[in-house]
Amino acid sequence: DGGITQSPKYLFRKEGQNVTLSCEQNLNHDAMYWYRQDPGQGLRLIYYSQIVNDFQKGDIAEGYSVSREKKESFPLTVTSAQKNPTAFYLCASRIGQGKMRATNEKLFFGSGTQLSVL
């Protein structure tokens, strides 16, 4: 079955430690996104990538880094510079611009990773 997979489901970070959240999709989608969800709040965009080897900062990129070396993978690293990392992290993908009218494409979401600080 095609889909988008995030791992791990739960992750704990020690102070000063970098941690990496995995996101893999087998939907052949060009565009991938990372969102952060805090309790009782909406989703805020961290980083996004519209094509392999290219990515852009979202609204809250500070303290995070990403890479897009392969089309199917878009890992997110939460660095020690992110002082309030506890949140639910959601990865998403869509087909991308040029393939169809991009503005009405739906996003496919992973099941999320809950990151907590020890």
Add this chain to the structure above:
Amino acid sequence: GDSVTQMEGPVTLSEEAFLTINCTYTATGYPSLFWYVQYPGEGLQLLLKATKADDKGSNKGFEATYRKETTSFHLEKGSVQVSDSAVYFCALTSPIKAAGNKLTFGGGTRVLVKP
């Protein structure tokens, strides 16, 4: 910039009650509008969408109409079930190419349906 405002929850209803969740937006041009649903511990799933003014999106008994004149996209369901308990997010995508087709989300509305 673009923004989406939803009514705050939680909204608590009895089974078979009528549900309305208000959503208004601010955007340049004519965005596409979406409702996503999030069940506990899961990611978001697209519930319905509308891409132009007066379009009505519908799915699983839910409906929402794209109202350009009031910049609104309110979600409605005539008779809710316990299984509709979830968090509902209103969202938009900017038609401006430079925006990268990012989704802008509202804050989410938690709905709890009691038997």
